[in-house]
Amino acid sequence: MTVPVRRLWVAVLCGYLAFGAALQVLPAYVPEKFGGGALASGTAVGIAFLATACGRPFAGWLADAGRSRPVVIAGGVLAAVGGLGQLLAPDLVMLLVARLVMGAGEAALFSAALPWVLSGARTSERGKLAGWFGLSMWGGLAVGPVLAGAVSGPIRLVWWMVIGLCVVSVGLVFTTRQDPSQLVSLGRIGGVRELVPVGVPLPGTILGLAAYCYGTVAALLVLRLRADHLGTDGFALSVFAGAFLLLRFAGSPLVDRYGGRVVAVSTVAVEVVALVVIARAGTPVAALVGTAFAGFGMALIYPACVSMTLDRVRGLRPGVSMGVMTSFWDLGVLAAGPLGGLIAERAGFPAAFLVAAGAGVACVVVLLRMPRRAVSPR
Template sequence: MTRSSDIIRTLPFWMIFSVSALGGISNSASTPTIPVFVAADLGGGPELSGLLIALSAVTSIVAMPLGGHLADRFGYRVVAMSGIALSAAALTLLAAVPHLWAAVSSRLLFGLGNAAAMALTLTWLVALSPNTQRGRALSIYGLSVWLGLAAGPQLAAGISAVAEPRAVFAACVGIEIAVLILFSLLPQPAHPSPSTATSPIPTVAPRGAGAVWEVLRVVWVPGVAAAAAWCGEGLMLAFLIVHLGSAGVPATGLLGAASVFGVFAASVVVARLVLARLPDRIGPLRAAAISLVLLCGGLVILGIAGSFAVAAVGAALMGVGFSPLYPSLTMLAARGLRSRNRALGLGLFASFTSLGYASGALVGGIVLAAMSSTWAFLLVGMLQLVALAVLTVFTPDPSPRPRVSPGEGGEPSP
């Protein structure tokens, strides 16, 4: 692999990066606008807002593997473009029809379309990346998610300052159309023949009704680790401010609890840039193991934190831990899959992160009500070590770099 063929320097990589960033902007601009829209146009309160927001999150868990399965059968482009068209139609409905039935329908359709399309961007990148560059490519690609999450609320706030909430949804329709155009221009990943699709671990192919089970057999181990890790993030986002508030840390201000999230985000971005090559250099299993240990330490420190400074240390450890984790786990999930079922497998893997994220808030609420927020952070911190044990024991191939077959264009060979 020469320097000129560096995946990071190719146009398709930055098109995929832009698709992910724009999709994130659309989601993070429209979602926080829901409570304002509900109050202004539907006459509802926080309960209705929470329900509408949750509808998309729940449907996304189903949409990711479903979109992957369809993409394996009909091609990445047609499914991704269909998903974006569906999410654009959903946002148009939300902007044009200020009624409860339209809002419910819109959020369900948006969750299905946007989640399926965005999950395919990850699969698309894995399919186009040479095996020895996937860790770095996934690390840099991950910054697009943070860019989208940061820019979306700012866009929503700017539009809401001069127009009604529905104007935000209309602007997001324009973003979805831009994503649709980018998807139409992306090169379609090739599907190699079975004779060239070899792997150091047993590969699977769809077999009728058992296709999902066969693919799940490959991705469940990195999926469990991802669920545990994102359980920690979900817990932190849901209860960190309440947890630190009980210890006397103010919610706002430069040294307030909300600023701890800034430390977390900054540490993720910096670590992503510094550690982008780590999974490729030491192998995804070792990189994921280090990440889970750091996450455990960060959650424990947050659990016992009684000041901004201590909480900032815990958040920084979590940020550094998260930076190589997703690329590493994605590599572990992808390398046991044939190209013909890669989208289904990575869609199932992505569902584990959504499930973990939702579980963080649920587990945190239950433990907080029964004991305290400190115990919630400590228990989820220990969960990272359980995930580490599962990952270490059940991962078949711990080698740093699988050899590459010249006939598969990036697929590992025995």
């Protein structure tokens, strides 16, 4: 039976459109409904990524054993429940619980769908296919804020849109059939130590440091622009999304042509400059230029790290390998929310973005020092 790649791509896209839309409204929703400043907003944005980071390896682990379909369906259900919880939360604590539930759902949705897709691909095409399929997640994160910004009326309408997108995701996967070729592998789940394949942590560290840069933008950009009255806070994340998607579509072949390391170093260097520009921006034009280049800088880091990871693990156990690697992204975003918010409250928003630029510099250093030889998996 053919793997329903396109249906799965759309299902993951819907789930991450919901996740991205939530990221757009939370920085304003938290202070308006529950009070608090940048620290509370940053924590609300980042805490979902704690559950996502913890859930991805297990989702990939189960998917490699042939359980992709039920895990993906469960992911969509959890994401919908989390969205409803954020709408109905009576206080900040319950909102944070709902964010954790949604984060767990997003982890299961993507990290179980990816190995399902890879199960139908030839080994020589896995890196390319993983990068393309990753557009469903990153495209949702990029376009979700645009959808949220386009919704006029009470903010609860955005939350109903979030819930509806998750329900559509569940419906798309529920109407697929399990691939019989996956059922053959049922029961082949190894020990817990197999949750961290050798060769994954180093590319994961690179992705995590880059994720701190993204997390700072996601959690604090709107608040930074609003605090300095630059008048671009309503559409700045849309500019970031447009730049991100443009380079992601046009530049993905560069990973195959030049290799993951070269592409990652180049794009993260752009991100560092962009974050410095955002930190120092005193005019709307400077802020938008910095935001656009921040989108360019993040566009290719994931496919670059996919390429480096699959090379280092030799394509074995792709589900758990991709899950663990992507968990580093979640941890980076998780750290950026509360830490960036705390820095912003104590030292100002420019300082928070300069710290993020420092994380980008550290990312480049790790890339340059990473051994070129692939590590043989155990």
